[in-house]
Every structure is written in structure tokens, then in C-alpha cells.
Amino acid sequence: xxxxxxxxxxxxxxxxxxxxxxxxxxxxxxxxxxxxxxxxxxxxxxxxxxxxxxxxxxxxxxxxxxxxxxxxxxxxxxxxxxxxxxxxxxxxxxxxxxxxxxxxxxxxxxxxxxxxxxxxxx
Numbered sequence: 001x002x003x004x005x006x007x008x009x010x011x012x013x014x015x016x017x018x019x020x021x022x023x024x025x026x027x028x029x030x031x032x033x034x035x036x037x038x039x040x041x042x043x044x045x046x047x048x049x050x051x052x053x054x055x056x057x058x059x060x061x062x063x064x065x066x067x068x069x070x071x072x073x074x075x076x077x078x079x080x081x082x083x084x085x086x087x088x089x090x091x092x093x094x095x096x097x098x099x100x101x102x103x104x105x106x107x108x109x110x111x112x113x114x115x116x117x118x119x120x121x122x
Contacts, residue, residue, distance in 0.1 A: 004080075005077070005080055005081065008073060008076060008077050008080065009077065011073060012070070012073040012074070012077060015066055015069050015070050015073060016070060018066055019063070019066040019067060019070055022059060022062050022063050022066060023063060025059070026056075026059050026060075026063070027056065
């Protein structure tokens with residue numbers, strides 16, 4: 001494995017946690033969390049620092065950026081972990097755990113089935 005793979009994994013974990021957090025704090029269509037706008041101080045979100053629309057734009061952009069970084073890191077990690085492996089096919093590999101020994105005895109001769117008997121009347 002690559003020497004910077006643990007760093008990639010830690011960064012990927014942090015981006016994942018940030019992405020989950022950003023998605024959870026966004027105001028839903030029904031306003032279930034009530035964070036998105038209108039609350040606390042003159043109709044602006046975040047303590048009057050930003051309006052509800054500006055806050056929604058910021059959260060949407062942040063989500064898009066984090067999602068792009070997340071996908072990029074996922075692809076990078078997949079490529080880095082796949083570089084060390086040689087391409088192989090399961091058809092080319094021979095099972096090395098089970099040894100097939102030649103048969104030392106003749107196969108069993110199948111017996112003739114028993115003749116049917118007449119049903120017994122009671």
C-alpha cells in the first residue's frame with residue numbers, strides 16, 4: 001500500500017463527517033429543523049449575519065464542494081489501493097489447497113434395483 005493512504009483515509013473520514021453535518025443542518029422543505037431561516041433577530045439566520053437565502057446558498061455550495069471532494073477522495077483511494085495488485089483471473093489460478101489424487105480403487109458397480117412387489121390387501 002502507499003505511504004500516504006492513511007492520510008487519505010483520515011481526510012476522507014473528516015470530509016464524510018463534515019458532509020453529514022452540513023446535510024443535517026440544512027433546512028428541509030417542510031422546515032422541520034427550523035435552522036434555515038426566520039429565527040432569532042430580525043428575520044436573518046445565523047444571528048443576523050446572513051439572510052435565510054444567503055445561508056441556504058452557502059449550505060448548498062458547501063454541500064456540493066464537500067460531495068465533490070468526497071467523490072474525488074473515494075476514487076483516489078480506490079485507485080491507490082488497486083495499484084499494488086496484479087491483474088489476475090480466477091480461471092488462471094489453480095486450487096492449491098486440495099490435491100487431486102488418482103483413484104486407486106475401481107468405482108463401485110451400481111446394483112440392480114429391487115423388483116417391485118405386489119401391494120398387500122388388508
